[in-house]
Amino acid sequence: MSNLFGMIWTGVSGVNAAQIGISVTGNNMSNMKTENYSRQTVELVTKKPQYTYNGAIGKGVDVAAVRREYDDLLAANVRNSNSNYLYYNSMSTTLKSAMLYFNELESGSGLGDALKNYFNAWQDLSNSAPDDTSESLTKRTVLVKAADTLAMKIRDGYKYLEDTRTQCDITIQNEVNAINEITTQIAKLNKEIVSAEAMGQPANELRDMRDGLLDDLAEKTQISTYLREDGSVSVYMNGQTLVDNGTAHKLLTEKDPNNDNHLKVMWKTDNPNSKPIDMTSLMKGGTIAAQLQVRDNELKQYQSDLDALAKKMIEETNRIHATGMGLDKASEYTGKTQVINPEYPLNSPEGMLPYPVKNGSFEINISTPTGKTDDEGNDIYDTRKITIQVSESDTLKTVLEKINQQGGNYVSASLNIDNTVTIKAAAGSYIAFGEDTTDFLMATGMNSFFSGSSAKDINLDASIKENPRLIAASEFGAEGDNTNALKISKLQTTSFSTVKGNVTFSAFYGYFIGEMSSAKSQSDTFKATTEMAYKELNTQLMSIRGVSEGDEQVNLSLYQKMFEINSRYINVVDEMLNTLINGLGSAGR
Incomplete structure (x- = not known):
């Protein structure tokens, strides 16, 4: 039933609720800057009333719960949007690093200039007489430096991309560890x-x-x-x-x-x-x-493009250079490449050279032992044409046998212990190679300008780096003959296949940096879009879970008033009890 003692407990319930409200409000205010904190609120409910003959009489207030303000569905959307944003942000950061390396901010500093200087050097050499003049030798030295620089830029660029892919691995490993x-x-x-x-x-x-x-x-x-x-x-x-x-x-x-x-x-x-x-x-x-995507797609594509550049550069330059002659005449050439088994057909898995050999023929030009010259003083050559029939299962061994048969006493071919080939002129003679429709000379690495087979290992041939006189700028060494140098200089307009299509040597750098720019621009666009979506959703979530200084001050004032009013109410009831006990005379004493 309702009595003075029950009335006191009604007030006590209000005081207790106010204390809890003040405590929760204080906790909110203390955690205004705490990361991942969600605002808490006090859920107040009316106590179950007491039913009397006079009707239902309230018994005060209960704290049903201290509720955490949070929206799980909205939070899941925030996480997904942040995950998407960080995906493109991580891609953008890695692509930016790759692009900055290849973006030539200073003239002469990068791959584009190295390509230009390389072909310009061949062009300059083609305008010089193939002789021992200081001008010719200087241009040969310039070409050696330009070719060496180009090879280095390709190798270093490929290695930088590989190092970046390795850095992606490190990030992936760290993130996997963090996830666990x-x-x-x-x-x-x-x-x-x-x-x-x-x-x-x-x-x-x-x-x-x-x-x-x-x-x-x-x-x-x-x-x-x-x-x-x-x-x-x-x-x-x-x-x-x-x-x-x-x-x-x-x-x-x-x-x-x-x-x-x-x-x-x-x-x-x-x-x-x-x-x-x-x-x-x-x-x-x-x-x-993001790191998996960049590592296995964009960066790998750029590596493939550099590989395509290097392989085509090696192949086309060496194809022409093999059939030319330098200032120093040679009596012997040893190839740089080898086969697994020289007795297997050319182009078979076991008998294949680094480049496929075609049906056709190649020429070996042999100077006469007597050193005869024509009316202009040019050497007279004895040309031997070696025919290769890949379709009839020619092997490296049978090709060497043909050279020995055709060469007679003037030229011989032998297989070295490492399955490379040596072609040698007789004493007192020297040799040069002529037209080759089979690619045999280039495939066996005869008289090469570049060594290596890819962007990883492309390099200027060591013998040419040491002696620029070996650069085969001429076909036969005749005065004014710069045919080979001119042919190689014109390679800049030659097309080759990249991941995204055909491109010429001269246009490669523009294509290459354009691909990087396109990927970076696309990732930046998606980064901005996803960042905007994330911020908008996060703002909505923070409006629910975030602590507002103004709201908490209002709540603090309300709970303070609630405490004060219930305290005064308890005082009133206490005075009533005092009157009842002490103010009704001595009958009850």
């Missing part, structure tokens, strides 16, 4: 939250910590979550479970032999008998997916 740490902490918090809430205790702070970890996780890879009735959260990555209640499943990395030993990302349960699942191509959003 985060999922372990989430699993631990799941247990603590379930335990606390099972005993009726709010776990607001623990949930804040867990949501903060989920935010961190989404920065590294796109995730989805499912909140269970017991308060635990399950976390999924593209269909695979990362966290299930109190259990965390691990990600791991392995070297992929099919991708230059770069890392692949694997998912595995905690069952020791389970086999890891390759998630590399399935990763979406976040830093890891």
Whole structure:
């Protein structure tokens, strides 16, 4: 029934509620700048009334809960948008690094200028007489430097891209390690939250910590979550479970032999008998997916483009250079390339040279032993034409036999211990190679200008670097004959295939940097768009969970008034009790 003592407890309930409200408000104000903190509010409900003959009489107020202001669905959207933003931001950062390396800010500093200088040097040499004049020798020295610089720029560019891909691996490994740490902490918090809430205790702070970890996780890879009735959260990555209640499943990395030993990302349960699942191509959003994308697509494409440039440069230059002659006459040439087995047909897997050999013939020009010259003083050559029939299963060994048969006593060919070829003139003679429709000379590495076979190892031939007189600018060494130098200078208009299409040597740099710029520009556009979406969604979430100084001051004032009013109410009831007990005379004493 309603009495003075019951009335006191009504006031006490108001005082208690006000104290809790002030305490929660103070906690909010203390955590205004705390990361991942969600504003808390006091949920007040009317106590169940007391029913009397005079009707229902209220008994005060109860604190039903201290509620955490949060929107799980909106938070999931924020995580996804942030994951998308960080994906493009990470791509943009890596592409920017690659582009800055190749973007030539200073004249003469990069690949574009190296290509231009290389072909200009050949052009200059073609305008000089193939003799021992200081002008000719100077131009040969300039060409050596230009060719050496070009080869170095290609090698260094390829290596820089490979180093950048390796840096992507380091980032991926670090992010995978971080994910495993985060999922372990989430699993631990799941247990603590379930335990606390099972005993009726709010776990607001623990949930804040867990949501903060989920935010961190989404920065590294796109995730989805499912909140269970017991308060635990399950976390999924593209269909695979990362966290299930109190259990965390691990990600791991392995070297992929099919991708230059770069890392692949694997998912595995905690069952020791389970086999890891390759998630590399399935990763979406976040830093890891961005690094995988840049590493295995953009950067790999740029490497492939440099490879195409180097291979075509080596092939076309050496094809022409092999059939020419330098200032120093040679009596012997040894090829730089080899086959696995010289007895297998050319172009077969076992008998193949670095470049395919075609049906046709090549010429070996042999000076006469007597050193006869024509009326203009040019050497007279005895030309031997060697025919190759790949379609009839010619092997390296049979081609050498043909050279020996045709060469007679003037030229011989032999197979070296490392399966390279040596072609040698008889004593007192020297040789030069003429027209080659088979590519045999270029394929065997005879009289090469460049060594190597790709962007990794392209280099100026060591003998030419040491002696520029060996540059085969002439076809036969006749006065005024710069045919080979002119042919090589005109290679700048030759087209070759890249990842995205055909391009000429002279246009390669523009194409190459254009591809980089396009990829960087696209990533920047998506970065700006996704950043805007993330900020908008995050603003909406912060309007729900964020602490407002003005709102908390209002709440503080309200709870202060509530405390004061209920305190005065208790004083009034206390005075009534005092009157009842002490002011009704002595009858009751």
